[in-house]
Amino acid sequence: MKRSPVFLITVLCFGFAFLYIPILSMIVYSFNASRLATVWGGFSTKWYVSLLSNKQVMDALILSLKIALVSATFATILGTMAGIALARFRKFKGRVMFSGLVTAPLIMPEVITGISSLIFFILMAEWIGWPGQRGFTTITLAHITFSMVFVTTIVQARMVQADRAIEEAAMDLGSRPWQVLFDVTLPVISPAILSGWLLAFTISLDDVVITTFTTGPGATTLPLLIWSKVKLGVTPDINALATLMVVTVGLGVILAGIILNRAEARRLADERMAYRSND
Amino acid sequence: MTDSPRTKYMDRRGWSDIIIGAPYVWLVIFFLLPFLIVVAMSVATKTATAPPFSFGGEHPLINLQAYQRIFTDDLYLRAFLTSLANAAVAMILCLLLGYPMALALTRVSRGWRNILLMLVILPFWTSFLLRVYAWMGLMGRNSWFNGMLTDAWNFLVPVDWAVRSIPMMNTNFAVILVMVYTYLPFMILPLYASLERLDPTLDEAAMDLGSRPSQVFRDVTLPQSVPGIVAGGMLVFIPAAGELVIPTLVGNAADPMIGRVISDEFATARDWPMASAVAVALLVLMVIPTMIYTHFQGRAEGSK
CATH class of the missing domain: 1.20.5 (Single alpha-helices involved in coiled-coils or other helix-helix interfaces)
Incomplete structure (x- = not known):
């Protein structure tokens, strides 16, 4: 049997061309001197120069980075806890509902998550006076909620693979539960926690749909700014x-x-x- | 798996309560509660007040009007059908393109495999919005890509059918194309995961017993990769059906997908009950494939 048939390799090349040509084309045209985005008018870096002096873009970038930092950190803490809970606590009250709650945001269409968060924030403001204004806080809360479950998925997968014997050994040698957690479990799953944080960070940095619904006056993140411009062409x-x-x-x-x-x-x-x- | 008492090292009251409790409470407040509000909202009555809904009063406490409209108003049925059809076509195209790619990934050398896998995963980390945007640049009337396709078309068809450019933007075709593009990694990765685990000696055994390569694929490889196909299909179909960004940017506004309808009902028409009812209906439609998936997964795990 032929190990790498020509057909498969051809499709592979075509597939990668399909995945990367649009991005490469976009990169090439970012050096286009012409104002018409799709007609080549010579090489220029002027768009980069004007970009760096654009205060609107810079402000949006800073806001996005702030939200992403805060939300990724909280999402990682909560998501890691949920991952440990699902992987190590076999039976607890409400486990079925808990694992349902952790899976549901993964398959919930973003429009629905966005609208339900917005209705929730509006009604909360109506009923208990909080949140007074939508913006940084509401966006961050929404981002934590839907990115923490991604962290959970990653951490849980790592916990299942991790060798339990090491934790048991630490226990037998007299470590207290929190010592086992901080000295054994967390170091073992630290790569998963780090990739979870990175994923939560990029998800937050990239989100348009949920942010559109949870934002308020003056809180324009970078994706929202791009979204409003891109809709025009x-x-x-x-x-x-x-x-x-x-x-x-x-x-x-x-x-x-x-x-x-x-x-x-x-x-x-x-x-x-x-x-x-x-x- | 049995638990000896000492394996439950953290299973003590107080300690485990925090680890389970914190994420639990968070998800109940910020995910479950908002969702239940939406479900309740779907049977409320639209009013001209702020916020624009009411329960009871002069209206029925449970108002099913919004659900009635989903089944009677052509707009909603068409939007649902468009969404399901677009998502299904995108899923099938992802499978047709992704399967050979995943299979090829299992056949290349180890060094190449790591690099190529990285290249499959990389787009997943880069901005979704910008990947959609990249296609807007390619599909526009004056772009080099459109020009190339137009030349190819004009070369292949009779002179009468010749066109100046191919109208791609703002069509369902564009939506499907960009969906295939953005969701392809979701199809390749689970397929690769299930194909990589296959035992190559099974292929050899089938060959030794006289199967031709196409038969080996049909009888050995394909059946064993069904869990990967189902997982990949779900990962493409579900987000595709509820997609909002892609149809807004490259889709046909006259033939909207359901995500757009929900968003418009909510923001433009300010009809919260209607938006909520459509959202609930979409979720019910999502639950069906999810149940098929868990069924398959349960069977796959049972057979191990």
């Missing part, structure tokens, strides 16, 4: 902005991937060493 300055974002995130992910891979390899090597020195 393709422009070269958005191409430049998009290029910066795609390239930054792309490099960040590749770097994080390399670091995580190295850390994981070192951890496995350490584990093997530890077992060998026991023999």
Whole structure:
């Protein structure tokens, strides 16, 4: 049997072309001197220059980063707790509902999450006077809620793989439960926690739909700014902005991937060493 | 799996209460409660007050008018059908393109495989909005891509059918194309995960017993990858059916998808009960494929 038939390789190449040509085209056209976004008019970096001096864009970027930092951190704490709970506590009251609550936001269409959050915030303001104004707080709360379940999925998967014997050994050697958690469990699942945080961060940084519904006057995140411009059509300055974002995130992910891979390899090597020195 | 007493190392009152309780309470307040409000809202009556709804008073306490309209007003039925059809076509195209890609990924050398997998995952991390936007640049009338397709079309068809550019933007075709583009990684990854686990000696055994490659694929590879197909199909179909961003940017406004209808009912028409009823109906439609999925998954795990 042929191990790599021509047909499969052809489709693979076509697939990757399909995945990357639109982005590459966007990057190329961000250096377009012409104001017409789709007609080539020579090389220029003027869109990048005007972008960096655009206060509106910079303010939106800063707001987005703030929201993403705060929401990713809370989402990681809550999501990790939920992941540990689902992986380590076999039976507890309301487990079925809990696992349902953790899965539901993953399949809930964003429009519905957005509208229900907005109605919730409006009615809360009506009934208990909070939140007084929608903006940073409401966006962050909504982002925490729908990104924490992604962290849970990642952490839970890692916890299931993790060797329980190490936790049991720590227990037998007299560690208290919180010591086991901080000295054994959390270090073992730390790569999962880190990727969970990164995922929550990028989800928050990228979200349009839920943010549109939970935002208020004056709180324009970067995706909302892009969304309002993009609805009007393709422009070269958005191409430049998009290029910066795609390239930054792309490099960040590749770097994080390399670091995580190295850390994981070192951890496995350490584990093997530890077992060998026991023999 | 049995639990010896010591494996439940954190299973003590107080301690476990915090770890379970904090995320539990959070999700109940910020996810379940808003959702229940939407369900209740779907049977409220639209009023001209602020907020624009009321229960009881001169109106029936439970008003099913919104649900009635879903089944009688052509707009909603058409939107549901458009959404389901677009999502189904996108899912099938993702499968047709993603399956050979996933299979090819299992056949390349280990070094290449890691790089290519990274390339499959990478778009998933980059902005969804910007990936949709990238296609807007390609599909526009004056773009090089449209020009290339137009030339190819004009070359292939009789002179009478020749066009100056292919109208792609603001069509259902554009919606499906961009959906396939944005959701393809969701199809490839579960397919790859299930194909990678297959035992290559089974293929060899089938070959030794006289199967041709196409038969090996049909009788050995394909049946074993069904869980991956179902998982990938779900991951594409569900978000695609409720999609809002893609149809808003590249879709046909005259033929809206259901996400757009919900958003418009809410924001433009200020009809909260109607928006809520359509949302609940969409969720019911989502629950059906999810149940099929859990059924398949349960069976797959049972057979292990």
